[in-house]
Amino acid sequence: FLPHLVASLEQVEQTYIMVKPDGVQRGLVGEIISRFERKGFKLTGLKLFQCPKELAEEHCKDLKTKSFYPTLIDYITSGPVVCMVWEGVGVVASARKLIGSTNPLQAEPGTIRGDLAVQTGRNVVHGSDSPENGKRETALWFKEGELCEWTPAQAPWLME
Numbered sequence: 001f002l003p004h005l006v007a008s009l010e011q012v013e014q015t016y017i018m019v020k021p022d023g024v025q026r027g028l029v030g031e032i033i034s035r036f037e038r039k040g041f042k043l044t045g046l047k048l049f050q051c052p053k054e055l056a057e058e059h060c061k062d063l064k065t066k067s068f069y070p071t072l073i074d075y076i077t078s079g080p081v082v083c084m085v086w087e088g089v090g091v092v093a094s095a096r097k098l099i100g101s102t103n104p105l106q107a108e109p110g111t112i113r114g115d116l117a118v119q120t121g122r123n124v125v126h127g128s129d130s131p132e133n134g135k136r137e138t139a140l141w142f143k144e145g146e147l148c149e150w151t152p153a154q155a156p157w158l159m160e
């Protein structure tokens with residue numbers, strides 16, 4: 001069934017997307033989920049979660065030497081976040097484009113940060129920067145039983 005879709009399975013990537021505490025507090029959760037949903041990617045994990053400090057530190061470990069690291073950890077743990085995994089061919093790079101540049105003032109209009117934020121330290125959303133980190137971050141934030149494999153009804157209308 002749908003052999004053309006199965007053929008591209010090895011190209012399917014996962015990306016870890018997170019609405020940061022400012023996005024949750026500002027009531028932007030639906031808006032942000034909507035953008036990935038409307039694009040046509042597949043949601044395979046979703047939860048509201050209060051991130052413990054140790055997890056924030058593990059997630060941000062590559063930024064440990066940066067001056068903004070302590071405030072970044074405070075920010076990420078300052079309230080609930082919405083954790084998501086989205087799947088699809090090319091989803092990692094495409095999600096980064098949908099999110100926009102790190103500094104929201106430089107992010108293009110039409111992107112999440114370009115439309116909804118003004119400051120790097122309050123840039124409302126996270127997205128994995130490579131397929132490898134997509135897998136790493138998915139495994140870090142979700143237990144296996146929390147992810148859902150399913151075939152959206154719209155699949156044959158998204159890919160020929």
Ligand code: UDP
Nearest residue numbers: 068072101102120121122123125126127129
């Ligand atoms: N960040 C910050 N100040 C900076 C750079 C980054 O507060 O000068 C924060 C910001 O929340 C950013 C996060 O650290 O989203 C991770 O930085 P990265 O360079 O990975 O940016 P991203 O991949 O989120 O665009």
Ligand code: MG
Nearest residue numbers: 126127128129
């Ligand atoms: Mg990053």
